[in-house]
Amino acid sequence: MKTSILFVCLGNICRSPTAEGVFRKKIEQLGLGKQFNIDSAGTSAYHAGEAPDPRSQQEAKRQGYDLSAQRSRQLQASDGEQFDYIIAMDSANHSDIKSIISNKYHGKLKLFLKDFAPSNGWECQPDCYHKASEVPDPYYGGTDGFSHVVQLIETASYELIKFLTVK
Numbered sequence: 713m714k715t716s717i718l719f720v721c722l723g724n725i726c727r728s729p730t731a732e733g734v735f736r737k738k739i740e741q742l743g744l745g746k747q748f749n750i751d752s753a754g755t756s757a758y759h760a761g762e763a764p765d766p767r768s769q770q771e772a773k774r775q776g777y778d779l780s781a782q783r784s785r786q787l788q789a790s791d792g793e794q795f796d797y798i799i800a801m802d803s804a805n806h807s808d809i810k811s812i813i814s815n816k817y818h819g820k821l822k823l824f825l826k827d828f829a830p831s832n833g834w835e836c837q838p839d840c841y842h843k844a845s846e847v848p849d850p851y852y853g854g855t856d857g858f859s860h861v862v863q864l865i866e867t868a869s870y871e872l873i874k875f876l877t878v879k
């Protein structure tokens with residue numbers, strides 16, 4: 713039985729494709745690729761069918777992750793049943809997911825940094841403007857935001873892998 717993980721943001725072109733790409737690479741590096749089904753989706757259909765934002769692709773590539781094969785899709789009610797873990801990037805995503813998937817699957821829902829960032833407190837960068845529990849939306853900002861997103865996601869991915877693999 714595979715463990716299935718769905719990363720969710722608003723557009724599925726910046727944060728959740730980055731999370732999918734980073735998490736998949738780390739899982740494959742550990743030789744655990746066959747044990748996981750990894751996907752991502754957006755709470756909106758704004759960018760359905762599109763490749764990840766070029767700025768996300770470029771920054772991910774610079775840090776060693778290839779997002780180019782991914783295409784945006786909207787979160788479906790059926791994802792609630794399909795996936796074991798549904799991981800939101802921010803609290804707006806978290807509440808939007810609850811309105812799309814049935815109540816009976818809300819226990820599968822996590823907030824990525826809040827639930828998986830190190831338990832001894834999150835160290836923000838000096839220019840950090842977001843709540844420590846959220847991966848900030850980089851879409852309307854500069855390139856620094858995209859780099860920060862990759863770093864936040866890398867850290868939380870290590871913690872998620874520990875949670876899933878260390879019994």
Ligand code: 4NP
Nearest residue numbers: 721722723724725726727851
């Ligand atoms: P994402 O970023 O949720 O990380 O994919 C966004 C992408 C597009 C929009 C907002 C956020 N948009 O409003 O089109």
